[in-house]
Amino acid sequence: MRGLFFLLFIAFCLYLFVNVEPHEIESFIKEQPLSGQITPEKRESEEKAFVQSEIQMNDNIEGLASFVGKDANELLDTFGDPNRKDLSSYDYEWWIYNKNLENYMQFGVSDGKVVTVFGTGNESKHELFEIGQSYESLNEKYDFPDSVTVDHKEGSYQFQLKPEEMKTRPLIKVEDIYVQLYFDDFEQQLSSVRYMNDETLIKQRPYELVYRGPLLDAKELTEEEWTRVEEGNAQQIIDFTNIIRARFDLEAVEWDGDTAEVAYLHSKDMREGNYFSHTSPTRGTLTDRLMEGQITFRLAGENIAAKYVDGVAAVEGWLNSEGHRNTLLNSRFTHLGVGVNEKYYTQNFIETW
Numbered sequence: 001m002r003g004l005f006f007l008l009f010i011a012f013c014l015y016l017f018v019n020v021e022p023h024e025i026e027s028f029i030k031e032q033p034l035s036g037q038i039t040p041e042k043r044e045s046e047e048k049a050f051v052q053s054e055i056q057m058n059d060n061i062e063g064l065a066s067f068v069g070k071d072a073n074e075l076l077d078t079f080g081d082p083n084r085k086d087l088s089s090y091d092y093e094w095w096i097y098n099k100n101l102e103n104y105m106q107f108g109v110s111d112g113k114v115v116t117v118f119g120t121g122n123e124s125k126h127e128l129f130e131i132g133q134s135y136e137s138l139n140e141k142y143d144f145p146d147s148v149t150v151d152h153k154e155g156s157y158q159f160q161l162k163p164e165e166m167k168t169r170p171l172i173k174v175e176d177i178y179v180q181l182y183f184d185d186f187e188q189q190l191s192s193v194r195y196m197n198d199e200t201l202i203k204q205r206p207y208e209l210v211y212r213g214p215l216l217d218a219k220e221l222t223e224e225e226w227t228r229v230e231e232g233n234a235q236q237i238i239d240f241t242n243i244i245r246a247r248f249d250l251e252a253v254e255w256d257g258d259t260a261e262v263a264y265l266h267s268k269d270m271r272e273g274n275y276f277s278h279t280s281p282t283r284g285t286l287t288d289r290l291m292e293g294q295i296t297f298r299l300a301g302e303n304i305a306a307k308y309v310d311g312v313a314a315v316e317g318w319l320n321s322e323g324h325r326n327t328l329l330n331s332r333f334t335h336l337g338v339g340v341n342e343k344y345y346t347q348n349f350i351e352t353w
Contacts, residue, residue: 061175063127064105064117065195068177072109079105086232087225088310089342090203090218092116094232101243106236106312108200116200118312120192120243128174133190135167135183144170148178152198155213165207168320180206182316186325191244191316204309226342233311234260234338237347240315241328241336250331253349259337262293263348266304267341276306286348297350301327305345311338314345 067074075082075095082095092108092115102123108116122131129138138144148171150157159171169182178201180194196204202216221229242252266289269280279285283292286302303324305314318324327333333349340346 061128061177064119064193065128065174065177065179067107067114067117068195068197070114072107072112072114075107075109075114082107084232084235086236087228088232089221089226089229090200090309092200094236096232096236096239098239101239101246104239104243115197117195118192120240122247127193129179129181129190129193131190131192135188135190138181138190139170142170142172144172148173150178150198150202152202152216153213155211155215157202157209157211157213159201159205159207159209161207169206169316171207182313183320185320186322191319192240192312206309206313230264230340230342233340233345234264237311237315237338237340237345238336240312241347244315244319244328248329250329251334253333253336256295256335256337256350258293259290259295259335259348259350260339261337262289262295262339263302263337263346264339264341265289265293266302266348267339267344267346270304270306270346271341271344276304278302278304290348290350295350296353298353299330299332299351301330301333301349303327303345303347303349307343308345311340311345318347 072095079097083098084096086094086096088094088108090108092110095107095109097105097107100121100123102121104119104121106118107114108118119127120131144166145161146163146166147158147160150159161171167183168185169180172179172181176197178196178198180196181190182192182194183189184191199216203218238253238255245252265283266280269283270276273281275281280289283289286300290297290300303318305317308314308317315328318328327347327349330349332351334352335350337348337350338346339348
């Protein structure tokens, strides 16, 4: 009898972990003196029991978070037509409201419903979380967990956060909404907030994931759709870059199309060449590439990133590395070109003559 019980116990354990897979979906940072780089971190899956972790709140959800799950027509009634619509790689379309960068909003719309929201800017009011709040105060209130479990239909999905992730972008659950809080680790203040429903979080997989049951994936994109995603990410990156520069009383950088083409070609070269570096095996250094593109400049700097879920996530990653941060906040830069090729991101800053 004991032997039978032991065999049943082993079978249960095998069922629990048979679908565990590692995912190389997050990034670590290697600092450079002026320009920085962010590379994918190799992960090893860990066998851990599924633990439910969420925040129970008595307060009614208000502000941007309240739009998750609502009809997209409510966005039109509240904010009017978006300034731009960008395709994402996660089955939703971003509705961009960037007229006022101090109250910047992105709403992800899928099948007529809001499935995710990204917001930043010092003028956002009546929110669950306000930009500029301290890490200490929010951690004291919500006790940021090191794992969050999503129970969705036939599966269970546990996101496991490493200590660095808990410092810079903890994940919590507020009622039925999942919240990523992006912190400026240097200032110890909230930089931006992303709200998501369960399906969007599972499709993005921004943390190490242990799961059982079917894994939700976004649909594959055509080449034309990827082009739309890339163009939207590039525009979101320059918007967010200027929001952050304004936060530190710096002049906005202007878009430079020729420099953006140089940046795009480098992102494309890295993806197709399966490498990650400021130096291309075929096209050389940043200086070489800018000269090839006939870009005149007094000073140039470059940030690159890979495997982040989207452009705004990459910017938050750059903000939390000293090398990238110095490039992002360099007061001498006047223009910026951004190039995105699938999940490879390049910022080329220049100071013109």
